[in-house]
Amino acid sequence: MNIYDLTFxxxxxxxxxxAKKYEVQIQHNLQWTDLILTISESSKKDIIEYLGVAAEKVYVTxxxxxxxHNYLYNNNLHCLEKQSKYDFNKPYLLFVSTIEPRKNINSIITAFNLLKQNYKIEHQLVLIGKKGWSYEPIFAAIESSPWKNEIHHLDYLSDELVALFYSKADVFVYPSHYEGFGLPVLEAMTLGAPVVSSNTSSIPEVAGDAAILIDPQDSMQLAEAILKVISDRQLRQDLINRGKERAKLFTWERTARETLKAYRTII
Incomplete structure (x- = not known):
């Protein structure tokens, strides 16, 4: 059985x-499951604690x-920029994921407002992702921002365009409350975006020392971390370099090896 996270x-x-029905389904399936694959040590800990599964039955892949890292070298960047219909001459902060409460987007908007008001930053805020659920308060927060014209929701984009936005972002901002893995953090590091993210759940496992990690409940701390990155060119470049090196640790070959190793325990 594969369990990515226990958000529900x-x-x-x-x-x-x-999603609230998952608990009943999982408890039923656990009766005959010999092995559980999950995607982080954080999720493994949650599975053991919340589902009462023996640690030796849970493997992290x-x-x-x-x-x-050189994904965009194979693409015509000029064509992609034209296709995006976005003015890349304006620096921006970036978020990529589903627009829903768990991702803590309201804190990004609050931090953005603080930075605009107190430091007059020139940046835009770009949110890329499809609407999930309970997204209305997020768009209400955008609408009530004095800088709403500098906040852009781009909805769904192709992989190539998302990669382009990652690669040109001044900061990738991801203060999610809870993640089974936090794949956007890894994608941002792979493509050279400095990362500010949460110090909770699985994100420290993925980011290591290659990101600035903050308390997702603290919008001021988030704003201060963003300001550090956009104000200090050396820090920003250091985060980019460390992020690219960190990202090399996560490969599909590694995932395949760990999955095979797990399967062999029950053969």
Whole structure:
């Protein structure tokens, strides 16, 4: 059985009504399951604690990025920029994921407002992702921002365009409350975006020392971390370099090896 995370059990306020039924299904399946694969040590800990599964039955097989570090070299960047219809002359902060409460986008908007008001930063805020559930308060926060014209929701984009936005972002901002893995963090590091993210759940496992990690409940701390990155060119480049090296640790070959190793324990 594969279990990516236990959001539905740990944070039921962050899931839709359909996901709340998962607990019954999983408890039923656990009766005949010999092996559980998950994607982080954080999720393994949650599975042991919340589902009462023996530790020796749970194996971690980390994910990898859909991109590689020179992914964009094979594309015509000028054509991609034209296709995006975005003015890349304006620096921006970037978020990529589903637009839903667990991702803590309201904190990004609050931090953005603080930075605009107190430091007059020239940056735009770009949010890439499809609407999930309970997204109305997020768009209400955008609408009520004095800088709403500098906040852009781009909805779904192709892999190539998402990669382009990662590669040109001044900061990738991801203060998610809870992640089974945190794949956007890995994607951002792979493509050279400095990362500010949460110090919770699985994200420290993925980011290591290659990102600035903050308390996702603290919008001021988030704003200060963003300001550090955009104000200090050397720090920004250091985060980019460390991120690219960190990202090399996560490969689909590694995932395959760990998966095979897990399967062999029950053969």
């Amino acid at each position: 059990q740990k944070y039921p306020e962050y899931v839709d009504s359909g 980390p994910l990898a990025s859909r991109y590689h």
